[in-house]
Amino acid sequence: MNLQKPNSNEAVQTANRSRDVAPQSGICSRCVDGCRGGCDMFHATFRGRELLYPQPFGSITAGADKNYPVDYSHLNIMGYALGARGVDPDPDKATFPAVNTETSFGVTNKVKMKVPIFTGALGSTDIARKNWEHFATGAAISGIVLVCGENVCGIDPGLEFGSNGKIKHSPEMEKRIREYRRYFDGYGDILVQMNVEDTRMGVAEYVLDKLGVQTIELKWGQGAKCIGGEIKVDSLERAIQLKKRG
Ligand code: SF4
Structure with missing residues (x-):
């Protein structure tokens, strides 16, 4: 299983023409002669190294969108919220702004x-x-x-x-x-x-x-x-x- 999305990505403003792609390479399952393009591979043949850069360059930040099989939303962290340390165990004193x-x-x-x-x-x-x-x-x-x-x-x-x-x-x-x-x-x-x-x-x-x-x-x-x-x-x-x- 490929957890990345090779050959097309919003960060570099590229997209596949075809609905289905080969998961390993990201190439369209029907990569046709005469395609007007849109994918990384197509752009790279014309624009070369520009595909290194998130686009439009200089105006955006870009986040990695690799699909990890586990993310933080799958975890419940059961916080321990009983008692007070470093401050009086008094509900009027152990308030959240008093946290150091x-x-x-x-x-x-x-x-x-x-x-x-x-x-x-x-x-x-x-x-x-x-x-x-x-x-x-x-x-x-x-x-x-x-x-x-x-x-x-x-x-x-x-x-x-x-x-x-x-x-x-x-x-x-x-x-x-x-x-x-x-x-x-x-x-x-x-x-x-x-x-x-x-x-x-x-x-x-x-x-x-x-x-x-x-x-x-x-x-x-x-x-x-x-x-x-x-x-x-x-x-x-x-x-x-x-x-x-x-
Ligand atoms: S060149 Fe066109 S048909 Fe071929 S993989 Fe890229 S978008 Fe798909």
């Missing part, structure tokens, strides 16, 4: 959080850049950890390198950190992820030493999602600029 959800992470240098939540990592994509301000503000006032994904400096048009070949100035990274800090009040943190290229360019040294970031995450590969690891640019000049950065 604070926690911390880190061994030597602890980071306090109001609620144990880390956001998903939003990195170099356009959708992250366009929505960063309200995303960062929400994380900061909630006292949670905001995860800034990889390759933010690498894609920054205003990126400047020092004479040592390492990052000297990245307006986009500085803006992201500044917007989180605007409403930061001691809980949570901005965590900066970096991939192999980020590490090579000195993102760690830049954000820790120059921008005062306290938490970083080193990544060894792009494995979180089936469509990650690629970004799309809108001009040849931009592609050449990024290519030169390696």
Whole structure:
């Protein structure tokens, strides 16, 4: 049984012509010569690598729609709701706003959080850049950890390198950190992820030493999602600029 839906997906705006498809490949059971197309395979022959991207690129987020045979709705979690700890066992005092959800992470240098939540990592994509301000503000006032994904400096048009070949100035990274800090009040943190290229360019040294970031995450590969690891640019000049950065 194939739990995925190969060859057509709303995320890339593709669809099969035929009602029935071969489950393993997703090809129509009657794939006809002269089909006007719609499926991944058809689009890939014309548009090639564009099928890597959820569409319309830069304006959407996309969720994985693999059909798992078990999901959370099949489980009943029987919560234990009797008694009170850390607060008087008095119905007027043990009320739900009195619950303490604070926690911390880190061994030597602890980071306090109001609620144990880390956001998903939003990195170099356009959708992250366009929505960063309200995303960062929400994380900061909630006292949670905001995860800034990889390759933010690498894609920054205003990126400047020092004479040592390492990052000297990245307006986009500085803006992201500044917007989180605007409403930061001691809980949570901005965590900066970096991939192999980020590490090579000195993102760690830049954000820790120059921008005062306290938490970083080193990544060894792009494995979180089936469509990650690629970004799309809108001009040849931009592609050449990024290519030169390696
Ligand atoms: S090319 Fe057309 S007929 Fe063939 S699998 Fe794709 S949608 Fe179906």
